[in-house]
Amino acid sequence: MKSLQIVSLPYSLNTPAAFQAIADLPAPVWLDSGRPVAPGGRYDIISADPINTLELTADSPAPFESIDDLWCELSQVDRDAQLPFCGGVMGYAGYELGMAGNFLPADVRPTPLPAGFFGLYTWALIVDHQLQATHLVFHPASTPVQVADLIARFTAVRWQTAPRGARFRLLKPFAHEMSQGDYEQRVERVLDYIKAGDIYQANFTQRFAASYEGDLFQAYLALRSTVAGPYSAFMGIPNGGHVLSLSPERFISADGSHVQTQPIKGTAPRVDDAAEDRQVAAALQRSEKDRAENLMIVDLLRNDLGKCCQRGSVRVPNLFELASFANVHHLVSTVTGELPEECGFAELLQACFPGGSITGTPKRRAMEIIREQELSPRGLYCGSIGYLSSCGRADSNIAIRTFSADGEQLTCAAGGGIVADSNPAAEYRECLSKVGLLLSTLENFHQNPTQHTG
Incomplete structure (x- = not known):
């Protein structure tokens, strides 16, 4: 095998400035750890200018095989x-790409962005x-001109300087797709x-949804300063589309044959008083409803991983762990397995997609009911954003707390898992608690259009 070219640069938490150094290139992508706001994330990965898309x-037909073909x-x-990441595929797969794998008809209703977009990145x-x-890591497929240009761009970054500000404006507050009454009626169904x-x-x-104008990167910086997650992402795609994801949830990761998924199920809103907030977190961990909801999805994902993993290798090393973010507490579990040599990561994605934590159980019937009761297709939301590296590693999120932008809107x-003892009014409140801080952060730009300066 040919060797990678690796250039060391100064360590800095100022990854927004690093992204701005390449933001003018085609299809820029930042897989964002959320540091220093979010706990848990280890890596930031930034790239642009893919050699194929x-x-x-x-x-x-066979979307996940197409992703594997691009990676190859x-x-x-x-x-x-x-x-x-040592060069490879980065991008997103929208929720609707999971229909065929679950023996459901295609949902071709229009969505703001393409159903999926991936680039083949060499650095x-x-x-x-x-x-x-x-x-700065270069795959052997990188050209000398590209290597020289990127080294120059990143060595010129002023790591101690805030990212450049630009104007962003929300033209109107976010419109809700459903009234509270309609939402609760559909939960009843x-x-x-x-x-x-x-x-x-x-x-x-x-x-x-809301209309906007200006630089979406400024909107993303405002969001990540308040609700960053360890599996966040900012992407620009052709024809003016953008992805802004502040996800706290991993879908599937792989390191060679070892794979892992970490579903989130169980949510409680944060409160300002520290003692009361600890009580809320403790109550969530004790909640029979939330633990049962989480366990159902763990069982579903054990089954999904078992479609590809070696017999007897699927394990649940962690169950009902507490994870706390700026706006909510969550219960998170971990499921692991070992892939046989003949099964690739794209094949595993197909077997598990979309994630069980955002569908339900049994998955196929839950997806039919979702299609019947929700008013519009999900698009990127509840799909997955991530990478598949040429060195055999991969990671992906569940695209929750995620915005799609089509150049105008x-x-x-947001939503939640409905189980037998769910209360429709409480489910509506949970939906708004999950999305409220995201919406209000951007609605500040409706009242006070401004530049973000880090």
Whole structure:
């Protein structure tokens, strides 16, 4: 195998300035650890200017095979123990790409962005917050001109200077797709399906939309300063589309044959008083409803991983762990497994997509009910954003707390898992608690259009 070219750069938490150094290049992407706001994330990965791209539609045949085909265009390289990405595929797969794999008809209703978009990237800036090291990594497919240009761009970054400000404005507050009454009525219909024995759980969501103008990167910086998650992302895609994701949830990661998924199920809103907030967190950990909801999804994901993993290798090392973020507490579990040599990561994605934590159980029937009860397709929301490296590593998020932008309108969504003892009014409040801080952060730009200065 050919060797990577690696250039060391100063370690800094000022990753927004690093991204701005390449933001003018085609299809820029920043897979964002959320540091220093969010706990848990180790790496920031920044790249741009892919040598090939893949755009998918909701009825694309074998979309995950197409992602694997794109990845195979880049030669494999030796694994470096400290580098998560050594060139490869980065992008997103929207929720609707999971229809065929679950034996459901394609949902071709229009969405703000393509059903999926991936680029084949030959270089990356890797910021490792655990080792406090920054490296510019070039796959052998990188050209000398590209290498020289990128070294010049990143060595010119002023790491101690705030990222450049630019104007962003929300033209109107976010419109809710449903009234509270309509939302609660539809939750009642989901509960009827549960009572009839069709399903045990379904994730029901609604969308919020507002028109905007200006630089979306400023909107993203404002969001990450308040609600950053360890699996965040900012992407620009052709034709003016953008992805702004502040996700706290991992979908599937891989390191060679070892794979892991970390579903979130169980949510409680944060409160300002520290003692009361601790009580809320403790009550969430004790909640029979939330633990049962989480356990259902763990069982579903054990089954999904078992479709590809070696027999007997699927384990649950952590169950109902508390994870706290700026706006909510969550319960998070971990499921692991070992892939056989004949099964690749894209094949595992297909077997598990979309994630069980945002569909329900049994998955196929839950997805049918979601399609029936929700007013619009999910698009990128509840899909996945991530990478598949030529060194055999991969990681991906569940695209919750995520905005899609089509050049004119910003769209996001929220919801929750409905189980037998769910209360429709409480479910509506949980939906708003999940999305409220995101919406209010950007609605500040409606009242006070401004520049973000870090």
